[in-house]
Structure formats: C-alpha cells, structure tokens
Amino acid sequence: MFSKACEYGIKATIYIAVRSNEDKRVSLKGIANHIDSPEAFTAKILQMLARENIILSVRGINGGFEIEKSRLEHIKLADIVKAIDGDNIYKGCGLGLSECNELHPCPVHFEFKKVRDDLRELLETTNLKSLAMDVSSGVSFLRI
C-alpha cells in the first residue's frame, strides 16, 4: 500500500506529534527507537518532511525534530503521504493504465474508485493531533 519510507514517515511524524504535544523536542535516535526503524534511513525521510515544512528540524546540541503545537490538528495524513509517495495512490489507475479516466476506464475502475476515494477521504480528514492523542493514551501503538 505505502512504501516503507512512507510508513516510517507516518510513524515518525506521529511520534514527533506526541512529544511536541508535551512541549518536547525529540532526536533522530529517539524517533528511530520508538518507531523501530533504521536510523540513517529515517534521517533521510525526516529531511524530506522538513523540506516540505511538515516538521521542523533543529541542528546542534539539544537539537531534534518538533511540530508547532498549533499546527497539529491541521496537518493531515495526506500531507505526509503526498510528500513521500506522491499522489499516485489517490489519482493513479489501479491496473496501471497511464491515467485513471472515467471515459476510458480499466476493468476495475468503477469499483476500485470507491475504495480509493475512501482511502483519500481517510487520509485527508485524519489529523495528526488525534493520532497523537490515541498513542499518548495507549489506545494505539507505533511499534511491534
């Protein structure tokens, strides 16, 4: 469904959100440990997210990653997915035709489109704050 990079990106961002909500900044090492991801690879993904202004990175001692608290509920899962995997999952044809086009549909188009639109809806409406709250309260988990 999502690439590994995107999975790590989502989990990392949620973890940063959890800690930012407690006014804590978190280091790469802390992130990689909490989401159980390869550290150096995670660094690359965090760089992408920082360049896209989804997270904020701070260099030097006591540096790390954070997200402005007030933005938490405005950042959607879709922002992260789009930054890492692009929007093919929303827009692309499920059978790989060059474009998904109602007027030239592939055999699964009409059924597939529903599922894809539900996924898009999910990603576009789910915000970081609620995801972070669930993790904080032990309702959901980022690893194992």
Place this chain on the structure above:
Amino acid sequence: MFSKACEYGIKATIYIAVRSNEDKRVSLKGIANHIDSPEAFTAKILQMLARENIILSVRGINGGFEIEKSRLEHIKLADIVKAIDGDNIYKGCGLGLSECNELHPCPVHFEFKKVRDDLRELLETTNLKSLAMDVSSGVSFLRI
C-alpha cells in the same frame, strides 16, 4: 497498490478470459500486445498463474493460454492477487507493524481496516467473467 507483476497478471488473465469466452486460445505475444506489457516478464507471471491453476498453459505449436469457460465466473480477482502479491494487502498492517491486531492496533488501524476490508470484498466478489464481458463489450479497456 499492486505490484507491476500483479497489474500485468490481472490484465493478462482478463484478456485470456475474454478470448476463452470466445473459445479461443491466445499466445503470449498476443497477450503482451493486447495489455501492453513486456513479453518476457509477462511470460514469468503467466507461469506463476499456470502453476497456481488459475490459467491453463499449452505448449507447442498452436499452444498458448486459456481458461476453462465454466470456471470463468468462479475465478475471482482475489485469486490472482493472492497468487502474485500474496495476501499482505488484505491482512497486513497499513503502517507495517508485524501484524494487524485489534488488540495492539496501529494509529490508523480502525479507519484503515474499513478501507482494506472494502478492497478485500471487491477482490473476493469480482469474477473474471464479468470483467471479461465489460472488456468485450467495450465498456472497459486493458491498455493506454
């Protein structure tokens, strides 16, 4: 969503179904042309599908691929996807946790599960015959 191999596999199988429904057997070359896929790579995928008894392969002159007409409506998209990509798309966690478990859910589990189950439903209920009919009647297309 699906691997390239799986996309080719689905399209190839639908095309074989179209022709089988007209009591024709079709060659690798014919398939690759009609679904616009790399021939040698498509051959590998057809071998997999033949080993899984989803399609029937016939060697030698006038050989090719076919599907028993009476089976067309009993073969589901899910059979093809499972044979090529496995069942991770049905069963796996959307964020890559080692397993998708209600009792230890990832942050997107409850929303994601709905979409995933809809996809599973779609794949498990869509049969080859109806897909082939749509292509035959010009309602849907296998290439471009």
Place this chain on the structure above:
DNA sequence: TTTTATTCGGACAAAAAAGTCCTATTTTGG
C-alpha cells in the same frame, strides 16, 4: 573558545522488483 551533541547531505552498498536473453522442452503439421 573549545568541545560535544546534533542534523544535513553526498556517496556508497545491499536487496528487491522489474525486465531480458537464451536454451530446453513440448506439440503439431508436413
């Protein structure tokens, strides 16, 4: 000012997915 803890970024390495090529095998028509 120096040391230390941190991210950044480029180059590299490994693994997986996608794709190619060639020979062997099978089948049928001549």
Place this chain on the structure above:
DNA sequence: CCAAAATAGGACTTTTTTGTCCGAATAAAA
C-alpha cells in the same frame, strides 16, 4: 521423422527501493 512454433525455466541485467557511512555544518554548553 523432421521442422516449426510455441511455452518453460534458468541465468543474467537494470532500475528502484531500502538502507549505511562518514564528513561537514550548526548550535549549545562547558
């Protein structure tokens, strides 16, 4: 039987994804 036409399958190559390493840049603390 022999030649031709087809799939089977193993070895190989290319591309993409995933992952590692290390030095440079930065910022705070000592």
